[in-house]
Amino acid sequence: MVANTSGECGMVPHADQHQARVLAQRVLAHGTYAVRIDARELSTNILPGQFFMIRPATGTDPLLGRPFALYDTIVDDHGDVTAFEFAYHVIGKMTGLMSHWEPGEQVELWGPLGNGFPVYTGKHLLCVGGGIGYTPFLAVARETLGLRKYGNKPSRYENFQPAKVTLAYGVQSKRHRADLSDFESMGTMPLLISTDDGSEGRAGFVTETVRELLDSSHEDRPDGVYCCGPEPMMYTVARLCRDARVPCWLSLETPMACGFGACFSCVTRVKTDDGWDYRRTCIEGPIFPADSLAYDGV
Ligand SMILES: Cc1cc2nc3c(=O)[nH]c(=O)nc-3n(C[C@H](O)[C@H](O)[C@H](O)COP(=O)(O)OP(=O)(O)OC[C@H]3O[C@@H](n4cnc5c(N)ncnc54)[C@H](O)[C@@H]3O)c2cc1C
Ligand code: FES
Numbered sequence: 001m002v003a004n005t006s007g008e009c010g011m012v013p014h015a016d017q018h019q020a021r022v023l024a025q026r027v028l029a030h031g032t033y034a035v036r037i038d039a040r041e042l043s044t045n046i047l048p049g050q051f052f053m054i055r056p057a058t059g060t061d062p063l064l065g066r067p068f069a070l071y072d073t074i075v076d077d078h079g080d081v082t083a084f085e086f087a088y089h090v091i092g093k094m095t096g097l098m099s100h101w102e103p104g105e106q107v108e109l110w111g112p113l114g115n116g117f118p119v120y121t122g123k124h125l126l127c128v129g130g131g132i133g134y135t136p137f138l139a140v141a142r143e144t145l146g147l148r149k150y151g152n153k154p155s156r157y158e159n160f161q162p163a164k165v166t167l168a169y170g171v172q173s174k175r176h177r178a179d180l181s182d183f184e185s186m187g188t189m190p191l192l193i194s195t196d197d198g199s200e201g202r203a204g205f206v207t208e209t210v211r212e213l214l215d216s217s218h219e220d221r222p223d224g225v226y227c228c229g230p231e232p233m234m235y236t237v238a239r240l241c242r243d244a245r246v247p248c249w250l251s252l253e254t255p256m257a258c259g260f261g262a263c264f265s266c267v268t269r270v271k272t273d274d275g276w277d278y279r280r281t282c283i284e285g286p287i288f289p290a291d292s293l294a295y296d297g298v
Contacts, residue, residue, distance in 0.1 A: 016041070016042070016110070016111070017108065017109070017110050018039050018041065018042055018108070018109040018110075018111075019057055019106065019107075019108060019109075020037050020038050020039035020042075020106075020107055020109055021037075021038050021103075021104055021105060021106055021107070022035055022036070022037060022038075022101050022102070022103055022104065022105040022107060023036040023037065023038045023083055023103055024036040024103055025101055025102070025103075027179075028087055028178045028179050029089075029171075029176055029177060029178035029179060030175055030176050031089055031090045031099075031176075032087060032088070032089045032090075032132060032178055033087065033088060033090075033098070033099060034071055034085045034086070034087045035085060035086055035087075035088070035098065035101065036074060036083055036084070036085045037083060037084055037085070037086070037107065037109070038082075038083050039083065039084065039109060040081065040082055040083070042084065042109060042111055042112060043073050043074070043081045043082065043083055043084040044073075044081045044151075044152050045112050045151060045152050046070050046073070046084060046111065046112040046150065046151070047070075047112065047116035047117075047150050047151045047156075048070060048116055048117050048136060048139035048140040048142075048143050048150055049069065049070070049114070049115070049116035049117035049136050049139075049140065049226075049251060049286070049287050050069070050070055050111070050112040050113060050114050050115070050116040051067045051068060051069045051070070051111065051112070051113050051114050051259070051286060052067070052068065052070075052086075052109050052110060052111025052112060052113055052259075053065030053066065053067055053109065053110040053111065053113065053256070053258075053259040053260075054066060054068060054086075054107055054108070054109050055094070055107070055108050056097070056105075056106070056107060056108070057106035057107055057108045058106065062093050062094050062097075064257050064258075065108070065109075065110060065259065066094045066095070066256075067113070067253075067256045067259055067282070067286075068086040068087075068088055069086065069135060069136045069228075069251070069286075070084060070086060070112075070136065070139050071084070071085040071086050071087040071135050071136075071138055071139065072084065072085050072138050072139050072142070072182070073085075073139070073148070073150065075148070086135070087132065087135040087178075088132065089131065089132040110259055110260065111259075113259050113260060113282060114281075114282060114283075114285060114286050114287070115284070115285060115286070115287055116287065117136070117140055117226055117249065117251075117287055118249065118287070119156045119157065119160070120140075120144050120160075120163055120224060120226075121160055121163075122163055122223040122224040123163055123164065123223055124163060124164045124165075124166070124220055124221070124222045124223055124224075125140075125144055125163050125164070125165045125166070125222065125223075125224050125225075125226065126166050126168060126210070126213060126222035126224070126225045126226075127140060127141065127165060127166065127167045127168070127225075127226050127227075128167075128168045128170075128206060128210055128225060128226070128227040128228075128229070128233075128237050129167065129168070129169050129170070129206075129227075129228055129229055130170045130171075130206060130228070130229020130230050130233040130234075131170075131171055131172070131176075131229055131230065132229075133227075133228035133229030133230070133233075133251070133253070134167065134169045134178065134228070134229075135228075136228055136251060137167055137183075137226070137228070138182050138183060140165070140226060141165045141167065141183065141186060141189055142186065143156070143157060144157065144162060144163050144165050145162045145163075145165055145186065145188070145189070146162040147186065164188075164220070165189055166189065166190045166191075166192065166213075166222065167180075167183055167189060167190070167191050167192065168192045168194070168206050168209045168210055168213070169191065169192065169193050169194070169206065170193075170194045170195075170196070170205055170206025170207075170209075170229070170233070171193070171194075171195055171196075172195065172196050172197065173195050173196065173197045173199045173200075174195055174199035174200035175199070177193065177195065177200055180193075192209050194206045194208070194209050205233070205236075206229075206233065207233060207236045207237060207240065210225070210237055210240055211240055214240055214241065214244040214246055215244070222246060223246060223247075224246065224247050224248070224249075225237060225241050225246055225247070225248040225249070226248075226249050226251070226287075227248060227249070227250050227251070227290075228250070228251035228253070234250045234252075234290075235295060237250075237290075238250060238290035238291075238293070241290060242290070242291060247289065247291075248289070248290040248291075249287050249288065249289055249290065250287070250288055250290050250293070251285075251286050251287045252268060252281050252285050252286045252287075252288065253286070254266045254267075254268055254281040254285075254286070256281070256282050258282070259282050260282060260283070261280055261282060261283045264278075264280060266280055266281040266282045267279060267280055267281065268281050268285065268288070268293065269293065269294040269295065270284075270288065270292050270293055270294055271291075271292055271293070271294045275294075276294035
């Protein structure tokens, strides 16, 4: 299936339907898993920050797919992309079902969907992830550091110097903290962990780490922020960036029914010349410049 949509009203990005099978599933944290999917075509096309809709290949419950972002692509010894992984936290019907998926499970996918993160042209990118919201930043970091190419076109980073990338990761407690070894394996990437209860890293919300970094007068101060996580956290980060005059992009996790522009279940409010209007997050997002969103204080 090809859904024809391109960001303008009534238009949708190219979205293919795929049948695929689960290759493996591993635990990343308490109630959080990474699933590897044998879908070469989708894996070759998907960009950091893009998402896909997934559901079981058989049965009608759940009827609707659910959106999940790319965690990373899997590359074989010849450098060819063969599969991809996404990471999820168990919160309801579909994610509960997914936690029982074994290798060989057949699934139905639509994607790649959404706009993905923009090409980063600054010097120091700060990625801010709250809870499961940290997962899109593995592929963002690999691409921005020039370690991996995504998509089927020439590298989006061919003409840019790799930027420094820092991950600020906030989570409830050490017990819920994700295994960050995929990030650690990149070596040069600073990882700043904060826990709400102080059981690991800095005590308190990750937004305090962001505030401190943006307040710094150091020449290495972040000059751009990508953020994904619970809405109150994202809007606080957006306000901090606005006050610090640092550009910020938010990856919204608006609930979605179709994922390609047909149902209008995913709308969010964006600023327009004469006030605000609704936009479909699945087409014009899920990533928006924070200052384009029409919410109080953002
Ligand atoms: C573009 C996009 C990318 C996403 N990427 C990821 C990802 O990489 N990993 C991941 O774990 N999750 C991701 N999500 C969220 C994920 O889609 C939901 O957690 C999932 O749909 C839940 O399905 P479920 O059937 O288990 O829960 P349901 O049974 O549908 O819902 C259980 C409860 O959670 C609430 N809920 C459902 N979805 C959301 C949501 N998006 N935000 C807040 N509350 C919600 C429901 O209202 C309900 O109370 C993403 C969402 C979007 C829009
Ligand atoms: S999820 Fe259907 S229009 Fe966005």
